[in-house]
Amino acid sequence: MAVVVSLGGERREKPRANMDRLSALVADDLKRVNDIILARMHSPVALIPQLAGHLIAAGGKRLRPMLTLASAHLCGYRGDSHLKLSAAVEFIHTATLLHDDVVDESDLRRGMASANAVWGNKPSVLVGDFLFSRAFQLMVEEGSLPVLGILSHASAVIAEGEVQQLITSNDTETGETAYLDVIRAKTAQLFAAAAHIGALLAGRPKVEEEALDSYGLNLGIAFQLVDDVLDYSARQIELGKTIGDDFREGKITLPVILTFRRGDEEERRFWRRTLEALDQNPGDLSHAQMLMERHGALRDALERARHYGAIARDALGIFPDSEAKRALTEVVDFCIERAY
């Protein structure tokens, strides 16, 4: 049985932030992006759109492509290039999800059977490669070398982050800095790139490019921190999602790092047994949650998320008030408040 972990008293007291403003802002564009996604995941090899469609139709939030669309809005961009580039961002994201699920041996993704669970690892690897190539084709069609530079760099950094995560997996000695390096690379880099290219397309000054890059990077860090908290949180159960995936895989996330460092030797033996040796018994997940509660680890991990969220919000400070700015600000609130 899962322990209910409380994350502070403010829960449900004010209206919850959501993505409605962002969704409304980019609704028309996103429809066109979805059309591009469907058209361009096509291949004469039928398994490719089948497998890619399984994941893409399973409906992620399209958060990353929406960031590209919204940042283009924010910067007053008037062309059409943001549409294909937004699709390219989603393709890169989908490719990394496909490869992630192979690497993590995940059976579930977005509440459905993962592609590797349905079709096996092999086509998941290859369809990931296909989508990755397609992303670059879309970028080439738009003809922007700076965008190609940003997204090829982001892709290399994501792969580095994933390898680094693999190395530190199951190592309870992992510190907060190493953890942050991993999530900055594997998650936040693509958020940063997605937001950055809106400013680039609009030909805005360097300082605005940097602001949107920083916004995306810090939002991405906050997003991943909250994700890692939710994997141990009662809130996740309320949302109808399972918890404990990270625990079962022995992933060393910030809630574990804080609890391990604040705990005594007996507690550390527990973490070494469950996360290093992966020797897990019924009740271990609940015990892990209880230890996290004892040391305030989820609460403090969310405090860290709020810190990065604040940086993201302030990065937008140089932009004049607009619907796009309000939408991007609310995304930060939403990404953090979904933990409560």
Add this chain to the structure above:
Amino acid sequence: MAVVVSLGGERREKPRANMDRLSALVADDLKRVNDIILARMHSPVALIPQLAGHLIAAGGKRLRPMLTLASAHLCGYRGDSHLKLSAAVEFIHTATLLHDDVVDESDLRRGMASANAVWGNKPSVLVGDFLFSRAFQLMVEEGSLPVLGILSHASAVIAEGEVQQLITSNDTETGETAYLDVIRAKTAQLFAAAAHIGALLAGRPKVEEEALDSYGLNLGIAFQLVDDVLDYSARQIELGKTIGDDFREGKITLPVILTFRRGDEEERRFWRRTLEALDQNPGDLSHAQMLMERHGALRDALERARHYGAIARDALGIFPDSEAKRALTEVVDFCIERAY
């Protein structure tokens, strides 16, 4: 025991073609390409250069990057862009090898333990992604959108070919056309792109771009046909390499397709048992070789390879005589004659 399969009487009667002329032509350039490869597979995540270096140092022939270098020579290119682009071609090739070995569950590559056998599938997938991203970073640095277009297209086609191969794997009904589609995509497309970009860099007329693309494409088809013959050939054993990898994996290559179609029902039952059901006993590989000998399948598969080799040679016809042209012509001879 392997049956000695004879492939015609002309063996060893004339001096064997080799790659010496090509190697001499590009020696200086290739040294610089190797330096770029070593420098650019670097990452602060040490496992990445370790794993990539294992494969890259294991010393492929560097055939694909040499095609880029030689075609740049042929077209009188005078800059330095061919060096990084040649490295990019090798990175894409290495990335596909890493993913191939995961997909094929191969334990050996170039006579050494494969990366997936040493480090496992997970880092092989991710380091492949890293090298693929690096390839695009190198291309962006050279700033040629047409080259980016050619290589991103080639990468998508390669992935399609690999998925198609996966689908037709273990299906003895696969015909020669479907087989050709697969090898054209998974192998020949990168040969074509590698040769093509030399002409593109030099700003040569479209007809020369197309000639080098056709040269590479047909050379690549011939190369793969010979590879597939060698996997059943006594010549491979003479070269100190093992045979039968394709047989054990149930890959449907041209020697199998020809033998299956020319055989009687009892023979087809043999192929279905061994390659579809993968129910294999000692002696089956020798029996397969005997059937291929009976139906002249290896001989005729090589005849097909010579056909594509001839097209490749003729594609170079529009270029005036030069050391580069002689070198590229000899590569065709070498790729085919290595079967004898």
